[in-house]
Amino acid sequence: MDRRYYCLIAFCLLFSCRLMAVERTYNVLFIQSYNTQTPWHDQLIQGLINGIKQNGIKATVTTEYLDANFWKFESEKVLMKRFCERARERKTDLIVTANDEAFYSLYASNDSLPLKIPVVFFGIKYPDMDLIKRLPNVCGFTSNPNYFALLEQVNRIFPERKEVICIVDNSFLSNKGLESFLTGWNLFHEIYSDYTMKVYNTQVKTTQDVISAVCYPRNSTNRVVIAPKWTPYLSFVGKNSKAPFFACQNLGLKNGVFCVYDDDAYTSAYNAGRYAAFVLRGDKPKDLGVRETPQGFIYDSKQLAFFKVDPSAVSSYGFIVNESYWERNKLLFMFLYPLALLLLTGCVIWLIRLNRKEAKRRVQVQTRLLIQNKLVEQRDEFDTVLHSIRDAVITYDTELRIHFTNNSLHKLINLPEEYANRPYEGMPAGSIFSIYNNGEDILQQMLLKVAETEQSVMIPPDSFLKETHEGHYFLVSGEIAPIHTKGQMIGMVLSARNISGEEMQERFFDMALEESAIYPWQYDLESDSLLFPPGFLSTFGYGPSVISISRKEMDHMIHPDDLNEIRSYFDKILAGETNSSRLNFRQRNAKGIYEWWEYRSSVIKGMSDDLPYNILGVCQSIQRYKIVEQELRHARDEALRADNLKSAFLANMSHEIRTPLNAIVGFSDLLSDMSSFSQEEIALFIETINKNCTLLLTLINDILDLSRIESGTMEFVCASHSLPLLLKTVYDSQQLNMPPGVELRLDMPENDNKCLITDSIRLQQVVNNLINNATKFTLSGSITVGYEEEAGTDYTRIFVADTGVGISEEGIKHIFERFYKVDNFTQGAGLGLSICQTIVERLHGEIHVASVLGEGTCFSVRIPNICE
Incomplete structure (x- = not known):
């Protein structure tokens, strides 16, 4: 018993x-x-x-x-x-x-x-x-504001004040409030035409203007102030104002406002709490909808006293806050005496009920047996419910002893059928099965953790349940939750299920997707968002926990040129105009680079043709195909460009080579009859022949350098060289080539022994080419060559500046292109500057040009101190 x-x-x-x-x-x-x-x-x-x-x-x-x-x-x-x-x-x-x-x-x-x-x-x-x-x-x-009702209240309380001042700022809510106030004012002014109104913008008017308008008695006697949006600035002004403030925000109460037309703060929050409870209980927010909170007039007691308004004159229109302790509780004090009588009466009644309680106790003893029988029935019913659950369920007490196991657990771990209900009650945890993770039995650890924290614990992923009857084991998922009664934990319940088949299917599916690089996606109509696998979203910079993005986030990833087409595509799907399609567009990945993707979609129709039930699809990157396509197109363009360059090269070289050859052949023929010319003329002919030979040699050298550049055979040998000595050598050799009236200058830091690890021959070639180019366009003045170190860097800047004719902005854009010549009548094939740029880049440097027409040009070569 x-x-x-x-x-x-x-x-x-x-x-x-x-x-x-x-x-x-x-x-x-x-x-x-x-x-x-x-x-x-x-x-x-x-x-x-x-x-x-x-x-x-x-x-x-x-x-x-x-x-x-x-x-x-x-x-x-x-x-x-x-x-x-x-x-x-x-x-x-x-x-x-x-x-x-x-x-x-x-x-x-x-x-x-x-x-x-x-x-x-x-x-x-x-x-x-x-x-x-x-x-x-x-x-x-x-809580929609009603400025007409507020102005009506102004007229009732202060009929002698006929000028309304509206104080606003440039904020969004203040502008909305001003619009609402002007609507109410127009209705009010139609009835009370003797009122006037002014608007003061605190971000247009100065602070002194606003204070002068409402805080000085001489200006504020006939005024009232309306504040569509209450701000900390208005709190300062309102507390010092000699004109009463009216507003539609209870935020201003106790901060200088005389009266507001608004809802009660506690009531409005309470109503929101009711709606929150309904939603958490299962009601849909769209069924609850949007309602307007009842509003009324609220007055500040201290403001009533300041403006000498009798509280009884306004109490019929609303209620008063910020009252003194006596005013708030005078009714309480009036009822203290009757309350004392009620307490005395209550004591008498309590004694009577105490006597009756003893009689009831005897009745309860008689009914206890009936309750016990009812509990037994409830226990049987409760067991039946647990046995009907498909998941395996087992309960433990706080000492980690088994209390109850349901039929699903018996089937899960292959127990013999002859076992009756509650066959393992009182046995320790781990007697009939264990849970392993990474080779360690974690069942006891999880139960102890739940007992200590009184919080639910999930069975870790990749865990196995091993039954002790035959030693079989399988993948398992589930949870251990605490059981509470009257605020105290009395046990724990473990629910679990075999997920071996699900895990295998999921991994087969993941492997198939990984090998094919195809990602499934789904569009959620209710949340207006797209669901993707985490592996896909990680490509675009999202964390591993993110599985969905909104359409707006998706739009941010799509290339702007493709966005309108994609939006139109989705609109057609949502309108039921298409069922499946294939679309290629560009998306920005986590590195900020756009790459091509192909999306395929399939629509599951809903209850009507114009409303889809679900939108599914797959996507894959087609960037490698686009790259191949682009490379083929680029190869085609390069072939065409090479053919054009070949034709241009032959045409330019034919012209440039014939020009000095014609001069050499012509003047050589003249020298065959030297008796016909004077010694001065013969000397001039010889100078012309030598000059054109030099020009022809330079042209051939440029062609050979260009050929070596194109074939990649131009060699660079880097060693340590004195930069001042290198520039001095160039300066000495170029002195003889200066045209009349042009001075070659050398500008270097004094006593500097700057050394560079570079190819001196190629660097001299660059400086010589820049000086030769300057002599062609400098008829008078000077050409300056020199260098300077860049502070805080490992670079040196070598410059060649002249006072020549200069280069136009259009010429600067093309100055380093092959065969480009600013003046087609000057000598040269237009290859020198292009070769200079290539050499400087091979030395890991940069070349720049700055020029002003009529004033001169400066070429700057910025190279590293150590060229590797």
Whole structure:
């Protein structure tokens, strides 16, 4: 008899803790638009908590403050992203926002969290209904301002004040408030035409103008002030104003406002809490919809006293806040005496009930046996329910002894059929099976962790359940959860299932996708987002936990030239105009590089032809095919370019070679009859022949250098060389080639022994070519060659500057191209500067040109001190 009695009690405790385990504590994020200095912030929190709690939902409310009066809108979006990141870490189930700034910043931040979980708002003055209708997981309450009613109240309380001052700024909410105020003013002015109105913009008017308008008695006697948006600046002005302030935001109460037309802070937050409880309980936000919160007039007691307004004159229109302790509690004091009488009466009644309680106790003893029988029936019913569950279930007490096992567990570990119900009760954990991970038995560790933390523990991935009856084992997934009753943990329950088949199918599928580099994707119509495998999204810079992105995020990855086509494609699918298609476009990867992808889609039709049920597809990168295609196209273009260059080269060389040869042959023929010319003429002919021979030799050398460059056979031998000695050698050799009236100058730091590890022959070739080029376009003045070190770098700049005719901006663009000549009448084939650029680049340097027409040109060669 005693044993059955204790079993019955144990069953009652187990059943009670099972019921309590079903209950859940939700995480709610509450975002307030302002900070903790707001007069009503604590009432908002308390109202929200009570609204959730009194509607049967347990929730932990975490409050974040946006402080919108301090931050700019871009900063608000950054703060909102941080709020969302912290909310994800807490696994938040629902978001509640207070006032306009918090709601609009939440969705302007482009974070995906408010698109995935429900959002309840309240206190929104200027609702964007188009935005709200596009968000199926949003519901809440608005508090639309009524400036006509506020102006009517101004007329009732201060009929002698006929001038209305409206103070605004350039913020979005202030502009919306000004529009609403002007609408109310037009209606009011049609009835009361003797009123006048002025608008003061605090970001246009100076602070002195605003203070002078409302704080000086001589100006404010006939005025009242309307504030569409309350700011910290208005708190300072309102507390010093000699004109009463009226607003439609209870934020101004206790901060200098005389009267507001708004909802009660606690009531509005309580209503939002009710909606949050409904949503957490399973109601859809779109079914709850958007409602307007009832509003009324709220007066500040201290402002009533300052403007000498009798509270009884306004109490019929609303209620008064900020009253003194006596004014708030005088009714309480009036009822203290009757309350004392009631307490005395209550004591008498309590004594009577105490006597009756003893009589009831005797009745309870008689009914206890009936209750025990009922508990036994409930235990049997509870066992039947657990046996009907498809997952294997086993419960343990706090001493890690087995309490109950269901039929699914028996089948899972192949127990003999003759075992009766609860055959292992009282046996230690691990008696009938163990759980292994990485070769270690972790069952005891997980049970002890749950017992210590009283938190659920998931069985780690790649874990095996090994039954002790025959030694068979298989992959398993599941969870160990605590069992609580009356706030105390009395046991633990383990639920598990065999996932060997699922794991094999999943891995086969993953291997097939990895080998083929084909990724499946799905478009979620409700959340307007695309689902991808993590391996695909990691290519585009997303973390391993991200499995979906919004259409807006997808649009940011698509190349701008392809975006309109892709949007049109999706619109046709959503409109039911196409069922399947194939589309190629470019997407930006994690490195910021666009690559080509091919997307194929298939549409599952919904209940009507114009509404798809689901959109599926696969995608793969086709960048390698595009690269091959581009390389083929580039090879074709290079072949055509090479053919054109060949023709241009032959044409230029034919002309450039014939020019000095004609001069050499012509003047050589003249020298055959030397008696016909004077000694001066003969000397001139010989000079001309030598000059053209030099020109022809230079041209042939340039052609040979160009040939070596093209074939890649130009050799560079780097060694240590004195840069001053190298430039002095070039200077001495070029002195003889200077035209009349042109001075060659050498500009180097004094006493400098600068050494470079470079190819001196090629570097001299570059400097000589630059000086030769300068002599062609400098008729008078000077040509300066020199160098200077770049401070803080391992580079040296060699320059050749002249005072010649200069180069136009168009000429500078082409100056280093082959065969390009600024002046077609000058000597040369146009190869020298192109060869200079190639040599400098092979020396790992840079060459630049700066020029002003009519003033001169400067070529700069920037080379490293050590060329490797």
